[in-house]
Amino acid sequence: MSRLSDALERGEFVVTGEIAPPLGTDLAAMRHSIETIGPYCHAINITDNQGASLHLSSLAASRAALEMGFEPIFQQTCRDRNRLALQSDLLAAWTLGLENVLIVTGDDPRSGDHPEAKGVFDLDSTQLLEVAAQMNAGTDMIGRPLKGGTDFYLGAAMFPEAEPWDIQLLRAARKVEAGARFFQTQAIFDITKLERAVDALRPMGAKIIAGVLVLRSARAVDFINERLAGLMVPEEIGARIKSADNAAAEAIKLATEQVRAAREVADGVHIMTLGLDDAVPEILAGAGLS
Amino acid sequence: MIITRPRDWGRIKANLADVDAKSVFIMGCGQCATVASTGGEKEVLQAKTALEQAGYAVSGWAVGEVTCHSGGTKLETRKHFGDLEAADAVLVLSCGAGVQTVADSVKKPVFPGLESVFLGNVVRHGVFEERCQMCGDCVLDKTAGICPVTTCPKGLLNGPCGGMWNGKCEVLRDRDCTHVRIQRRLIEQGRGGTKVLPAKDYSKKLKPGSVNLRESKKGGAK
Numbered sequence: 001m002s003r004l005s006d007a008l009e010r011g012e013f014v015v016t017g018e019i020a021p022p023l024g025t026d027l028a029a030m031r032h033s034i035e036t037i038g039p040y041c042h043a044i045n046i047t048d049n050q051g052a053s054l055h056l057s058s059l060a061a062s063r064a065a066l067e068m069g070f071e072p073i074f075q076q077t078c079r080d081r082n083r084l085a086l087q088s089d090l091l092a093a094w095t096l097g098l099e100n101v102l103i104v105t106g107d108d109p110r111s112g113d114h115p116e117a118k119g120v121f122d123l124d125s126t127q128l129l130e131v132a133a134q135m136n137a138g139t140d141m142i143g144r145p146l147k148g149g150t151d152f153y154l155g156a157a158m159f160p161e162a163e164p165w166d167i168q169l170l171r172a173a174r175k176v177e178a179g180a181r182f183f184q185t186q187a188i189f190d191i192t193k194l195e196r197a198v199d200a201l202r203p204m205g206a207k208i209i210a211g212v213l214v215l216r217s218a219r220a221v222d223f224i225n226e227r228l229a230g231l232m233v234p235e236e237i238g239a240r241i242k243s244a245d246n247a248a249a250e251a252i253k254l255a256t257e258q259v260r261a262a263r264e265v266a267d268g269v270h271i272m273t274l275g276l277d278d279a280v281p282e283i284l285a286g287a288g289l290s
Numbered sequence: 291m292i293i294t295r296p297r298d299w300g301r302i303k304a305n306l307a308d309v310d311a312k313s314v315f316i317m318g319c320g321q322c323a324t325v326a327s328t329g330g331e332k333e334v335l336q337a338k339t340a341l342e343q344a345g346y347a348v349s350g351w352a353v354g355e356v357t358c359h360s361g362g363t364k365l366e367t368r369k370h371f372g373d374l375e376a377a378d379a380v381l382v383l384s385c386g387a388g389v390q391t392v393a394d395s396v397k398k399p400v401f402p403g404l405e406s407v408f409l410g411n412v413v414r415h416g417v418f419e420e421r422c423q424m425c426g427d428c429v430l431d432k433t434a435g436i437c438p439v440t441t442c443p444k445g446l447l448n449g450p451c452g453g454m455w456n457g458k459c460e461v462l463r464d465r466d467c468t469h470v471r472i473q474r475r476l477i478e479q480g481r482g483g484t485k486v487l488p489a490k491d492y493s494k495k496l497k498p499g500s501v502n503l504r505e506s507k508k509g510g511a512k
Contacts, residue, residue: 104366106453119444122448125448125451126448127448130486164457164474178486229460
């Protein structure tokens with residue numbers, strides 16, 4: 001059983017972080033990030049060609065994190081691989097000791113650094129969750145028994161602030177039916193919307209880890225609003241960062257408030273530092289979590 | 291209908307240069323390419339002028355009735371035998387199916403003059419939209435008559451994805467999210483709560499497609 005699943009199922013408030021593997025084979029910077037945030041996290045998400053841009057594979061990077069003594073959440077998108085490759089990588093992940101998997105659709109290739117690439121999307125994230133759940137039950141997606149199955153702790157993404165909410169919720173509910181045990185949400189700006197997600201999904205047996213973004217600079221705010229799909233920083237929050245004398249300090253203060261608020265509502269927080277890894281201990285301590 | 295758009299003129303000239311063509315025969319199409327305003331008589335004559343201005347001789351031209359029709363296109367090329375003999379190359383203003391039919395009917399090098407882009411709905415005159423990819427495994431029964439395979443840029447069967455914002459698509463931000471539209475219509479029709487759509491059977495779309503009504507009438511292959 002993974003440390004993440006153990007803590008969540010016991011009702012402990014969890015902290016997860018996020019690391020992007022490098023573009024290249026030099027793991028030094030990634031290892032430094034993992035060492036910085038790892039001691040404060042129950043598990044660390046290792047992204048899969050994040051932003052539809054080329055990075056070292058999540059599989060190899062997740063294994064590297066594990067070898068350093070930290071628990072990874074292996075991320076798998078549906079964008080780059082067909083059903084054979086996805087299943088084969090899931091089997092590989094289990095043999096490499098990766099127990100947590102976050103399954104997401106993936107950004108469209110047109111938004112990334114290889115815009116001419118073919119988006120695969122042979123399966124969508126709900127279907128891939130079903131496939132991984134089948135592997136946990138000992139078969140591949142066509143029902144053939146596996147010689148040695150898996151026992152993944154399966155997660156999915158959701159966005160409590162997305163409208164129309166009824167349709168967003170329907171989608172999340174289907175992910176739970178498909179096998180998702182935990183959700184990691186996109187960045188939360190409105191705690192009441194996090195509450196509505198938790199109230200709806202917790203009774204279905206899912207744990208909710210609230211996304212917290214460290215809006216480290218005015219540039220970061222603009223980047224998110226212009227470039228990141230499905231995410232908008234509300235005007236008053238953007239203005240708070242932009243008008244601050246020290247944007248990074250203000251971002252840490254904001255993230256601390258958000259973590260403190262999420263503690264009252266969700267099952268954990270997922271901190272996305274946008275590179276400000278050193279801020280993690282301060283945010284957690286400020287929110288009374290260390 | 292098949293939607294086509296003009297091919298880059300530089301590529302056409304490079305194709306003609308590859309075979310050292312001095313004289314060109316132009317073939318259009320009386321069906322889709324005429325409606326799409328890419329390969330009807332008007333566009334064939336525009337191509338003729340452009341070729342002549344670029345220094346080529348145009349030995350003749352024709353607009354086949356249905357250029358993807360093998361029998362009809364063979365007849366059309368026979369009618370223009372002399373002009374085709376005088377040409378070093380043939381430029382076809384039709385979809386790729388028509389280009390190949392012409393290439394099977396004449397002995398000269400044949401080049402595409404258009405790009406074939408999609409099977410299009412005619413929304414109104416001159417406005418075409420892709421609504422069907424001819425996947426061979428229709429899901430419109432489950433999706434309220436809105437095709438997610440085609441109209442979701444990611445082709446997801448189950449959505450919306452995480453990029454949907456205020457009901458809009460993450461990739462084409464001025465368009466409504468297909469999955470929101472599907473769910474809305476299902477709910478309006480009292481058909482909400484559809485289960486997860488299973489993974490698509492891509493073997494139904496193995497290339498190349500082939501249908502032979504004569505064989506099936508004889509009780510042969512499907």
